Amino acid sequence: MAALSCAGAAAEDEPFAPISPGLFPWSPLDALPPLQTDRETLAWRVESPSLAGNRRAAADWGNVPIAAGPAAVEDACPGQESRIFSIDPSVYGGYAGNGIFGGIQAAIGYAFFEPGAPGPFFAAGAAVERVVSHDASAGWNGRAAMVGGLAGALPFPWSVSLRALAGEAAANPRAELIAEAATAPADLAGIGQFRLAAATGCAVGALPNYPVSVIFRSSFELEGREYRGALAEGLAARAGMEAFWLPEDGTAAAAAGASVAAALRFGDKAGLSGRAGLRYDGLGKDGWKSLLRSPKAAASLSGDLGLSASCELPVLFARGRLFMSEAGSVEFFLKPYAEILLLRASGRELFISDNLHGDGGLELAMTVDADRRDALRLGAGFDLSPWMQGIAGFPGFGDFGIYVLFSIAI
Numbered sequence: 352m353a354a355l356s357c358a359g360a361a362a363e364d365e366p367f368a369p370i371s372p373g374l375f376p377w378s379p380l381d382a383l384p385p386l387q388t389d390r391e392t393l394a395w396r397v398e399s400p401s402l403a404g405n406r407r408a409a410a411d412w413g414n415v416p417i418a419a420g421p422a423a424v425e426d427a428c429p430g431q432e433s434r435i436f437s438i439d440p441s442v443y444g445g446y447a448g449n450g451i452f453g454g455i456q457a458a459i460g461y462a463f464f465e466p467g468a469p470g471p472f473f474a475a476g477a478a479v480e481r482v483v484s485h486d487a488s489a490g491w492n493g494r495a496a497m498v499g500g501l502a503g504a505l506p507f508p509w510s511v512s513l514r515a516l517a518g519e520a521a522a523n524p525r526a527e528l529i530a531e532a533a534t535a536p537a538d539l540a541g542i543g544q545f546r547l548a549a550a551t552g553c554a555v556g557a558l559p560n561y562p563v564s565v566i567f568r569s570s571f572e573l574e575g576r577e578y579r580g581a582l583a584e585g586l587a588a589r590a591g592m593e594a595f596w597l598p599e600d601g602t603a604a605a606a607a608g609a610s611v612a613a614a615l616r617f618g619d620k621a622g623l624s625g626r627a628g629l630r631y632d633g634l635g636k637d638g639w640k641s642l643l644r645s646p647k648a649a650a651s652l653s654g655d656l657g658l659s660a661s662c663e664l665p666v667l668f669a670r671g672r673l674f675m676s677e678a679g680s681v682e683f684f685l686k687p688y689a690e691i692l693l694l695r696a697s698g699r700e701l702f703i704s705d706n707l708h709g710d711g712g713l714e715l716a717m718t719v720d721a722d723r724r725d726a727l728r729l730g731a732g733f734d735l736s737p738w739m740q741g742i743a744g745f746p747g748f749g750d751f752g753i754y755v756l757f758s759i760a761i
Contacts, residue, residue: 450484543575
């Protein structure tokens with residue numbers, strides 16, 4: 352959550368009232384990378400990603416957020432100093448695959464702006480996770496990041512920051528100096544709001560085997576979904592790329608992807624949503640597991656080029672208030688879903704049956720609070736991959752998997 356300390360702050364939206372958020376306002380937390388493990392990725396899955404902030408929305412799309420600064424400081428608090436305070440703590444846990452997991456993550460950020468002038472900002476985040484299972488993933492996982500810098504709104508949103516990262520996807524601690532810029536959010540033909548963003552900088556590793564590298568990132572974001580509770584209607588899209596160049600030996604690597612999402616809402620009790628995307632991973636991130644929610648289907652995914660598609664049919668099961676609280680809106684949804692991934696192993700062809708992966712099943716999701724981030728999710732589904740690849744018959748009990756997840760914003 353974020354708080355802007357000035358007079359005239361906007362009032363909270365009524366529970367379940369239609370919300371057309373557009374692109375989410377800038378927060379100091381945007382400068383922190385999503386600190387995720389395979390299991391924590393489940394906890395970051397949200398029913399309404401465009402309401403959960405830029406950092407979580409970028410994680411939902413599989414992108415690194417570009418923290419390009421506020422769009423307009425003066426419009427928020429005319430003639431006054433502006434202070435933005437953001438905090439995002441949560442606990443999560445559950446069962447997926449053959450392991451029980453639990454963890455806690457917290458992030459905090461602060462920014463200060465005087466009218467018409469750039470301002471300093473600071474953010475820090477950490478996460479600790481415990482996994483109990485019979486495979487190599489058992490044990491403790493920890494991740495942390497800190498960032499500090501200067502951000503401004505003129506002549507366009509921008510920021511310059513210094514970041515320290517430890518325990519992230521790459522095991523090597525490192526520091527990054529990043530300059531980021533973006534266009535201000537603008538309307539696109541009545542579809543929604545869009546913006547272009549880019550970032551460049553350099554990274555220096557703390558270990559000898561992590562040399563100096565030059566970083567470049569770019570993204571296109573389009574958000575045109577309207578939410579009635581957790582039911583969406585409209586279009587959204589995102590495209591982005593990330594590249595690293597090592598001056599020491601001249602090698603370069605890149606990752607890129609593009610996705611589009613569409614949703615329909617039938618009244619306020621049912622909907623239909625889907626997503627399709629293309630992704631190339633030349634950086635070895637192997638973030639494919641988040642595209643399939645069945646633990647069995649996602650267990651051993653690895654590759655460098657993939658095409659994905661998914662659809663689900665959320666049907667309202669119950670709606671009300673948590674403990675009679677005016678702020679605690681609660682919704683339960685039953686959601687049949689199906690997902691498919693065509694994933695190429697490095698050096699192989701793409702369009703062959705061996706590269707087909709997929710799953711399908713039923714999920715019960717509970718959402719709480721205006722941002723729909725607090726959640727209880729129970730799911731059961733079948734791994735369709737052996738059947739799609741032609742190496743087994745129609746899925747049976749051996750292809751069945753379950754997962755249970757809770758994620759609570761404190």
